[in-house]
Structures are given as structure tokens and as C-alpha cells.
Amino acid sequence: MKLTWPPAVHLPLCLRECLDGVVSGGSRSGPCPSAPHLHAPFFQIVDISVPRIAAWNSDELPIYEPGLDKVVKACRGKNLFFSTDLDQGIRDADIIFVAVNTPTKKVGLGAGRAADLTYWELAARRIALVAETPKVVVEKSTVPINTAEAISAVLHGAGKTRFDILSNPEFLAEGTAMTDLDNPDRVLIGGSMSESGQAAVAKLADVYAHWVPRERILTTNVWSSELSKLVANSFLAQRVSSINAVSAICEASGADVDEVARAVGMDSRIGPKFLKASVGFGGSCFQKDILNLVYLCQSMGLPDVAEYFHSVVTMNDRQKERFVSRIIHGLFNTVTGKRIALLGFAFKKDTGDTRESAAIEICRRLIEERASVCIYDPKVEANQIWMDLTAATRLDRTEVEKYVTLCDSAYEAAAGAHALAVATEWDEFKGLDYAKIQDGMVKPSFLFDGRNVLDHGALRKLGYIVYAIGKPLDPKLNTNFC
Numbered sequence: 001m002k003l004t005w006p007p008a009v010h011l012p013l014c015l016r017e018c019l020d021g022v023v024s025g026g027s028r029s030g031p032c033p034s035a036p037h038l039h040a041p042f043f044q045i046v047d048i049s050v051p052r053i054a055a056w057n058s059d060e061l062p063i064y065e066p067g068l069d070k071v072v073k074a075c076r077g078k079n080l081f082f083s084t085d086l087d088q089g090i091r092d093a094d095i096i097f098v099a100v101n102t103p104t105k106k107v108g109l110g111a112g113r114a115a116d117l118t119y120w121e122l123a124a125r126r127i128a129l130v131a132e133t134p135k136v137v138v139e140k141s142t143v144p145i146n147t148a149e150a151i152s153a154v155l156h157g158a159g160k161t162r163f164d165i166l167s168n169p170e171f172l173a174e175g176t177a178m179t180d181l182d183n184p185d186r187v188l189i190g191g192s193m194s195e196s197g198q199a200a201v202a203k204l205a206d207v208y209a210h211w212v213p214r215e216r217i218l219t220t221n222v223w224s225s226e227l228s229k230l231v232a233n234s235f236l237a238q239r240v241s242s243i244n245a246v247s248a249i250c251e252a253s254g255a256d257v258d259e260v261a262r263a264v265g266m267d268s269r270i271g272p273k274f275l276k277a278s279v280g281f282g283g284s285c286f287q288k289d290i291l292n293l294v295y296l297c298q299s300m301g302l303p304d305v306a307e308y309f310h311s312v313v314t315m316n317d318r319q320k321e322r323f324v325s326r327i328i329h330g331l332f333n334t335v336t337g338k339r340i341a342l343l344g345f346a347f348k349k350d351t352g353d354t355r356e357s358a359a360i361e362i363c364r365r366l367i368e369e370r371a372s373v374c375i376y377d378p379k380v381e382a383n384q385i386w387m388d389l390t391a392a393t394r395l396d397r398t399e400v401e402k403y404v405t406l407c408d409s410a411y412e413a414a415a416g417a418h419a420l421a422v423a424t425e426w427d428e429f430k431g432l433d434y435a436k437i438q439d440g441m442v443k444p445s446f447l448f449d450g451r452n453v454l455d456h457g458a459l460r461k462l463g464y465i466v467y468a469i470g471k472p473l474d475p476k477l478n479t480n481f482c
């Protein structure tokens with residue numbers, strides 16, 4: 001069997017199959033190109049992006065994800081292939097995973113909220129044009145409810161064969177993608193109740209059953225599956241916004257957010273995960289998917305439900321602004337000309353992804369205040385940072401460079417700084433020599449821990465004035481702001 005079209009980050013789903021060397025239960029196993037005598041499943045990743053495919057075929061993979069490198073190297077050229085030949089990939093496949101990007105619409109109807117399904121429709125039209133034999137087409141991208149129906153209309157309207165459309169949302173998180181895929185809480189498959197729809201559901205379930213226990217493979221109707229993905233991300237983001245809202249109460253009251261999270265999370269009905277207060281959630285999906293849900297609610301005449309979910313994004317925006325305000329007011333109400341070392345730029349640790357990273361907004365605000373920002377991140381590419389900051393500030397690169405310097409280490413970023421600000425919880429920040437760093441800083445030296453990952457007591461003993469999210473305020477910190 002040949003599976004086509006998962007995007008970069010979903011790749012391990014298929015790879016796991018390759019590693020196990022399992023022949024999946026597909027109706028048409030294909031001969032493996034490198035070993036035609038083997039009727040084993042093989043996986044063709046096809047993408048319109050020539051540079052991305054070139055990177056997948058090189059030693060420098062286009063994304064950083066712990067463990068992914070090893071798996072790609074073990075399987076590439078054996079039963080895993082990367083290509084820009086979309087048509088061949090479509091023709092040969094039994095099951096086609098479509099996992100193209102579905103960003104928030106920038107213009108037109110629903111701009112700023114609705115999902116942009118342009119890439120999905122283009123992919124579907126290509127499949128319809130090229131496919132000559134029946135295909136199972138799997139929605140891997142996160143899409144609004146009813147997308148399967150629309151895609152079915154496109155495929156059957158323009159195509160010359162039968163298509164069964166399934167919803168199979170992806171729940172992995174970046175940074176832990178490999179373990180999430182190895183051991184998912186559940187796999188969700190939504191399909192039509194027709195005979196061929198149910199056969200398609202069974203076919204895909206058989207693929208997963210090679211490594212996922214059957215009781216964790218959940219089948220539903222298509223709409224429930226599509227909606228569940230948006231709801232799951234909204235609930236997760238809601239927990240982060242809830243604990244961040246609590247962090248503001250803690251700072252105003254003297255309570256400690258980590259203590260509160262622990263006490264609350266020990267209630268088995270609430271649970272301990274996703275209760276880490278932070279500078280605000282980022283990533284390509286939380287905000288996009290909530291806004292998508294908000295748009296759906298508005299379109300369905302449910303404005304109060306829309307408003308309820310939208311408050312999760314509003315709270316997240318406020319948390320980022322609150323952090324920046326703490327820096328500005330802490331540094332005696334001005335950061336103009338002051339050097340701030342920003343530790344971390346990725347939206348979370350163990351990824352080089354910066355999409356919607358809180359660091360971008362923090363930098364934008366600091367640039368607005370004419371601070372000098374020195375950024376260090378162990379995995380984010382310099383070009384990515386320049387692209388993010390020029391887009392966020394709407395300044396050209398030369399203007400941004402007046403305020404921003406990119407550094408090769410935390411020590412370089414911190415040299416001569418008035419303040420350190422931790423935006424990403426990279427493990428290496430816990431092991432830095434903060435005494436040495438402080439020696440080279442302007443006094444008093446400030447540290448703003450946007451992730452609560454450092455030992456604040458030890459830092460205070462070294463002489464830092466420390467602000468940490470949702471922790472009792474340092475009496476030496478200027479809090480003179482509304």
C-alpha cells in the first residue's frame with residue numbers, strides 16, 4: 001500500500017509502519033521501488049515545495065523534531081520516498097492523506113477568523129484530475145466542520161473514479177511528535193455511514209492497528225471528528241489561558257501559581273497537565289483553530305458561544321502584553337536604549353517553529369519602545385527571526401536591525417544587558433552560569449522568567465531582581481503600573 005501526502009510533521013505516522021516492516025491491510029499493496037519483490041507498504045511524501053522536498057532528501061531536514069532525523073535516515077530510499085511528482089503519487093496511492101496548511105484567512109469573507117481552504121481545494125482538484133482508480137482521501141489537516149462534504153463534492157464533481165473521504169485529525173504536539181505518534185491517547189477516524197464509507201474507515205483503522213491498540217481507535221461520523229479536533233485544541237488553549245488568568249490573580253494576591261496549579265491539578269477530575277503558566281501560548285494551531293471555531297459559531301448564529309471561545313485568545317494576548325508591561329515598568333518605566341537579552345524565540349522548547357510564538361509579540365513591543373533586543377535561540381534559524389520581526393513590526397530589515405541583534409549564545413546575548421527575559425523554556429537555560437552572566441550585566445540586573453523554569457531564590461541570592469509569572473512579586477521590582 002502506498003500512502004501519499006502527509007506533511008512534514010505527520011510523516012512519522014507512516015514511518016512507524018515502515019519501521020515495523022508491517023504490511024498494512026490495504027487492498028492494493030504496491031511493490032517497493034527499491035525492492036520490487038517486496039509487496040510491502042511504502043510511503044510517498046509529495047509536496048509542491050521544491051526546497052522542502054530537497055531538504056527532506058538531504059541531511060538537513062526542513063524541521064527540527066527530536067528523534068525524527070533518525071527515523072527518516074533509517075527509512076528513506078527503502079520504503080519512504082520524498083518527491084514533488086504529485087501526479088505519480090496520486091496515481092499510485094490507495095490512501096491519500098491530505099495534510100496541507102489551513103491557515104487563518106487573511107482577506108475576504110471571514111478574514112482573521114475562518115480557515116483558508118485554498119490549498120485543500122487545490123489538492124482535491126489535483127486528485128480529482130489525476131486519479132484513475134478508487135481512493136480513500138483522508139483529511140489530516142485541521143479543517144472546519146463540513147469540509148469533507150465540500151471536498152466530496154469537488155472530488156466527485158471533477159473526478160472519474162470513486163472517492164471515500166475520511167476525517168482523521170492529528171493530535172501530536174511539536175517537540176514530542178515522535179512519542180505522541182508512537183503512543184497516541186487516541187486515533188480518531190470519522191467516516192460516512194455508507195457501506196463504502198465504513199469499509200474505508202476499517203481500512204484506515206487497520207493501518208493504525210499495527211501499533212495502536214484497537215480500543216484507542218475511535219470511529220465517529222465525519223462531523224464529530226472534524227469538530228472534535230477544533231474542540232480539543234480550544235480546550236487545551238483554554239486551560240493555558242485559565243492558568244494564565246490565575247497567574248494575574250496570584251501576582252495581585254501573593255499566591256503562587258505553581259502551587260495553585262498543583263493543588264487544583266491533583267483533583268483527578270481536573271488533572272495536572274496543561275496548567276503551566278507562561279508568557280502566553282503560541283504555535284501554528286491554537287489561535288488558528290479557536291478563531292476557526294469562533295467563526296463557525298458566528299456563522300451558525302451562536303454569538304455568545306463564539307464570544308466565550310474568543311475570550312481564550314483575548315486572555316492570551318493580554319498575558320503577552322502583561323509580561324512586556326512588567327519589563328517596562330520593572331526597568332523604571334522605560335526601556336528606550338536599554339539592552340534586553342531575549343532567551344528563546346521558538347513557541348515552545350524542542351522545536352525550531354516560531355509560528356505565533358509569544359517571543360515575536362514581545363520583541364515587537366520592545367522594538368516599539370526603542371529597546372535594544374539581543375535574541376538567542378538554540379534552534380530557530382536567523383532568517384526566520386528576521387522574517388517574523390519584519391512581518392510583525394512592518395518595518396524593513398534595516399530598520400529592525402537597528403534594534404535587534406541575533407546572538408550565538410545566551411552569554412553573548414546577556415553581555416552588557418539590563419535584563420534577561422526568558423521567552424522559551426529550553427532546558428539549556430536552566431544550566432547557565434547566572435553568576436558569570438550577572439558579572440557582565442548592567443546593575444541592578446533584572447531577570448524576567450516568562451516560563452517559570454529558573455531557580456528564582458538562587459537568582460535573587462546572586463543579586464538579580466526577579467519577576468516570574470504568577471509568583472509573589474519581588475519587593476525590589478518596580479510595580480508602579482495599572
Ligand SMILES: NC(=O)C1=CN([C@@H]2O[C@H](COP(=O)(O)OP(=O)(O)OC[C@H]3O[C@@H](n4cnc5c(N)ncnc54)[C@H](O)[C@@H]3O)[C@@H](O)[C@H]2O)C=CC1
Binds near residue numbers: 046119120285
Ligand atoms: N504542525 C503541527 O504540529 C500540526 C498540524 N496540524 C494541521 O496539519 C496541517 C498542516 O500543518 P503544518 O504541517 O504545520 O503546515 P505546513 O505549512 O508546515 O506544511 C504544509 C505543506 O503543504 C504543502 N502544500 C500546500 N499546498 C499543497 C498542494 N496543493 N499540494 C501539495 N502540497 C501542498 C506546503 O508546501 C507545505 O510544505 C494544518 O491543517 C494544521 O492545522 C494538525 C496537528 C499538528
Ligand SMILES: O=C(O)[C@H]1O[C@H](OP(=O)(O)OP(=O)(O)OC[C@H]2O[C@@H](n3ccc(=O)[nH]c3=O)[C@H](O)[C@@H]2O)[C@H](O)[C@@H](O)[C@@H]1O
Binds near residue numbers: 349
Ligand atoms: O493541532 C495542533 O497543531 C497541535 O496543537 C497543540 O500542539 P503544539 O501547538 O505543537 O504544542 P503544545 O504543547 O500544545 O503547546 C502550545 C503552546 O501552549 C504553551 N503551553 C502549553 C502547556 C502549558 O501548560 N502551558 C503553556 O503555556 C506552549 O508553551 C506552547 O506555546 C496540541 O497540543 C496538539 O494536540 C495539536 O495536535
